[in-house]
Amino acid sequence: MGIPVSECLLKLMAEGYTLDDYRGDIPPRWCTGCGDNGILAAVQRLCRDEQLPPERTVFVSGIGCSSRFPHYMNAYGFHGLHGRALPVAEGVKLRRPDLHVFVSTGDGDCCSIGAAHWIHAIRYNMDMTVLMHDNQIYGLTKKQASPTSPRGVKSNTTPRGTYLDPLNPLSVTLGVANVSFVAQAADWIPELLYDIISEAYHHKGFSFVRILQRCPEFMPHQFDPWVQNPDKMLLLTHEKGVQLSAGLSKVYRKQEAHDPGDLHRAREIASLSEQIPVGILYRDSDVPCYEDVRMVDRLHTPDVIKGVLEEEFDKFTIWPSE
């Protein structure tokens, strides 16, 4: 049509969303150096790049440091109950497929108090992007062991060290029926963090991203061996996954060309103990989404409702009997 390019550009300048449009009206109150700040930056960038209308974007969270996330976005936010972000997000999405739904949760929120919902959310496979901020410790309540704390971590509830091996969120997710997207990112590789969140956003279904996130307050050295030695990281690359920039490739030399369609290898990668894999472990775009499965092609209008009510009343009418 006859709109000159210059006008289009002008329109874009005038109406396009900028990063500022996604910043909430209060500044983040996470600790200095907290990995959550980097996740927020990546998500705001994504919203800008995808030009998501803030009024059609909903950030749902539970309780914990991670779950303060929606307060720092300019969008619709829902900062609800500890562990219950996922069922709230499901309720939002079911009848409002027009909304972009993001969930911010943490290792305690998702893998402990909300574990039941997590398992079932994977199975429902509703279209939402789930960012699981995993700092391997309870931060907001001041340092208690979480289900992902490595064995031996000393905390206020485990002064002599934790007793059990940690739960592996990747293996768990990959073990549930209908799993459709599993990725892992690390806050100290922001470029990939963005790419992975972007892939998660573009996947239609339940996109689960575990983000290893440093807690400078309570676990300041937890990820040091990996941060300091890039060779301990394993970057997953693939034409169907994320690709690495030349710069990243130079720093992170351990790479594996992993096809996200390979569930078996994904499970092996998830179980690596020494190396931390970063990238897309698994993707299956063919898993149906619950909101689509449950979508009925019937109108919800007064006429239709009246019609069904009358039909049902007919069945129960005893007098007059005919």
Next chain:
Amino acid sequence: MDRQTLKEPRQEQVRRARVAKPKAVSTRKTGQRRGPRAAPKQAVTLKEHVVEIVSDSGEGAQRCGQSFGSVAARMGNGIWTVEIIPAEIQPPARSIAGASGNRIRVASERVTNGGDEADLVVAFNEQVLLGRYRAKELKPGCVILLEDKWRTDPDADIAVSYAHVYDELVAEGYKVHEIPMESECVKYVPDPRRGKNMFVLGLLCSIYSLDLEMAREQIRFVFRKKDAKVIDLNLELLEAGHDWAEENLDIKYAIPASKPKDPQIVMNGNTALALGVLASGMEVCAMYPITPATSASHYLSDIFERVGCVVHQAEDEIAACAFAIGASYAGKCAVTITSGPGLSLKQEGIGLAVMSEIPLVVVDVQRGGPSTGQPTKAEQGDLLSACFGGHGDAPKVVMAASTIEDCFYSVIMARKIAETFNMVVMVLTDASLATAQQPFPRPDFNEQWLAPPIDQSAVPEGASPYDWDPRTGLAPRFIPGQPNGMHCLTGLAHDRLSHVAYDPEINQEGIRNRSLKLATFQKTLKAPAIFGDEDGDLLIVGWGSTKGAIEEAVERLRADGKRVSSLHLKFLQPMPSGMKDMFRRFDKVMTVENTWSDSLDSEVFDEDSRRYAGLALLLRARFLVDVDCWGEVKGQSIKPGKIVRAVLERLP
């Protein structure tokens, strides 16, 4: 150990059974089967009767009872049916606790409750009969129709047990008629376990002078999904039962019907509840299976998709509540349906909805508690947990359905209140309403029942999501999708902008406004009408499913010259104005509730230690009136006769 006995040890009964013969004349061998028709019997005209049909699970007593009730209702009789449900799906055969069946109160006029003990019982074996006898569900001297095949059972224990129960009941004055159900049915069906029930329906049609053609229609309706052979067979059984009774039984009643003018529908409370959800315009029901609430969701699952809506069976009660909250937040007001234990689990979510002012409808089909309690039995024990079960100050509306019809309209009203005031509305029903059936006028669809389409227009720039109105406490509701309405809803204390409140004044302001909102809603309530005179010696106050029984008790007491009235509350929180003035006009005020309250029958239950029933406690606290209470927790609806007795004890 005592499966076989009424009272005495087993050795004793074996000894007695061996020597004893039936003490009373039974109808067992009277009459000739299919013989010439006896002269028409003179029917005794009755105002009403309570009929019970009990069998082992799977023998069809429930279907028989429901059909009997339906036929009577179609003839224009008032009916109220109550399911007799064993706790297990397949309880052992011939067990006292396994009685399964139906109790039908049939009357000339409309009835509002299940009535008192049974006037006539049909039992498929003596053990289920014994179960009902021990539960004191039989009127002294009532008519019993008992399957006689057990008398000659090859298992001596069974034969002994049967003979013994028979003898005892006859000795106690019950009019026991032995009916050869099996030997009659076996003429038509190879497995009489499947078919006796329609034979019994035929018996009852004869006894109660019901229109056989209507019974035939009922059978055709009940078996409409089966092939013609099945229908014909059941019709044959019906007629065989009818003819057998005509020829062999000397019992004939007539309960004249008074046909209502308006079209009537008959259903149970859970079905009415589900239809109410559909009629309210709500689009989402999130639930988790729990007895006795689930059947509402079963039915809703069946019909809801036809209006484009969804029943979501969540992974647990907590998720069901959170899911409903999410849907409501996104503009589609939702309902979650549960029972007591589920309500406890939902309380944190309910608190969130209160705090963040998300409309939400929560239905609690109460059952016996605490803990797993009595899942299939009726109780009204959740009133206080509905009002105050969450932590912190969480004002919400609590209302109760008092009839089956009311289950339908309550949900519609609850949705409206929830969305008008952005509040949580709890609707209490209970197991007795859930499974009881009663006819009520067919509702006239009203478009006003439905929720309006969700608002997606832009919010005025600068508007705040919690802009509490200083007079009413009401705030707008910003729904995702509305431009300029972006804010982060939170369960933390928050200010008008929904920012986390660190200022103590702001917390105080938020709590005040949520309370103000409930008070504003209270101003919309009409005072309930007193049933009976406006003053007198005693006022009974009730709520929920006890309405019919209380009012019937009041009628009986008043007919007896007692100055008793009653007041029934639909809204328990907040309560309407004007009640204190009503209380003043009576010498005594008491509640009747189907829940526990201490009676002063022990040294340690005294005025200092006595625990009151929920409503009594609420009334005492609010009105500073010395409200007494009476109730029981026997897992069933309170009978009008028992209320009469409890009231008489309290009258001068």
